[in-house]
Amino acid sequence: MTEPRDHPFVAAVKPLVDAMGGEMMDPALAEPDDVVLAWEGQELLAVRLPQLSDSLDRILAVLERRHGVPLAQLDRKAKQDVVRILEARGAFSVRHGVETVANALGVSRFTVYNYLNRDAAAQTKAEKTAKSEG
Known part of the structure; x- marks a missing residue:
């Protein structure tokens, strides 16, 4: 992920993503099944959910x-x-x-x-x- 990991939004969702077993990544690397999360209109990260x-x-x-x-x-x-x-x-x-x-x-x-x-x-x-x- 190229975005700063210390962004407040990323820090806020990280425990949830970890608990679900998801993987956070740069939105540019997102695949169709990934969930792209935005903050104030800017895509900050993508989450790949586990099988x-x-x-x-x-x-x-x-x-x-x-x-x-x-x-x-x-x-x-x-x-x-x-x-x-x-x-x-x-x-x-x-x-x-x-x-x-x-x-x-x-x-x-x-x-x-x-x-x-x-x-x-x-x-x-x-x-x-x-x-x-x-």
Whole structure:
């Protein structure tokens, strides 16, 4: 990127771009799928967003850092919580998402599906209870 990296706008968006796993570059190098960001009418930088499969790997790494141990070492409840978080983030819409998550958690695909089905059943039960009380 030829623009100064200390520009206030660049400094403001850098944490967001880093959290998404994006890459900042000179707008002149932008490809059609990149997002060009402007400040006061001047194009300052382009952002190349990661592929969805890269995003899943990044999310898994963040969760692992948050827990402080490899995800496979978590207890069952913590693994269920991780699956719940990943489902909310769209991890299972990615091709091979279930397999990737199962490998990271050290469980089978069947176990991941069981965690997902358990949460879906609990959600349905909660909705029915809420309707009957309302």
